[in-house]
Amino acid sequence: MTMAKLLYSATMSLDGFIAGPGGDMSWMTRLPETGPHETADGLWKQVGSLLTGARTYGGDDPNAGTDQEGAFNGQWSGPEFVLTHNPPATSPPGVTFVTDLPTAVDAALAAAGDLYACVLGADVAAQCLAAGLLDEILVFVAPVLLGDGTPLFRHPGGTFVALDEISSTTGPVPTIRLRVRR
Template identity: 70%
Template sequence: MARLLYSATMSLDGFIAGPGGDMSWLTPHVGAPNPTADRLLTRIGCLLVGNRTFGGDDPNAGTDAEGAFGGRYSGPVVVLTHRPSATPGVVFTDDLRTAIRLSREAAGERYVNVLGADVARQCLEIGELDEILVFLAPVLLGGGTPLFRGSHQVDLVPVPGESALWFRVATPEPA
């Protein structure tokens, strides 16, 4: 069954989007050689995307690099939203568990790549987020959308043989 992986590029001060959702800070960092991102891209079977991320600012809008992974991803997309739009090839749902089920079905044995901090938080809260991969960009934004806003501590375990910032969500020991 597909695993849910939250991947994001984060500033060194912990933000994945600048104030107001601004993503222009990311433009100089898109397209830089990244073997981990290249390897991940070949293992993604579906994107599970939040509405703000889906309709948000793309630092490469209007170029060949527009879209997920610098425009290199092409495949199934499920958007979690209460405001669906008519976008060909995209599935919209307002129910998290339905979004996860549809994404897993579309991904098969490959990853469901979660895009959007709020969707990732929701998946984590219901015990459905399996892994987290963080790419660091050499910039300090000073504010914006943090990588996570959570209500409790979550322990992570490094994924062997992967980037130092690729983790599995630890399964808590029974009490």
């Protein structure tokens, strides 16, 4: 049996931001239509669980109120693990609030089975990377500039993380899949 891998997946502006100022995600609804995208269109089928942070979980869904609301434009459903310092008293169905990173990662990987446990959110991804837990990064490069916001990766004071290319595509929304070198 194949073990789940921890994948950080994000759509990023050309200048490196995954959200605009204040976590604004409305820019995602203003992207030009690019037609089918083999990697993006099939990704949700490869995801067995989500690991998010509290800001991502409670943040701006650009598709709120539409049939595309939720993860992967509303196509995905499954267990979600939210890393937070302040878990609520009750959890919605399918959502588990966890207060420490190792427990959250272990639970997300166990729930994913032989699929990916997908990290959504820059802060949780950075924590996973710093702890040596992140396996892969998949970035979709959107043809826009935001100028400010939440970067794909931030580490105060800087850091060097070596990555190896697994695959890349060209086209209106290029992608790059990378393995975290250990």
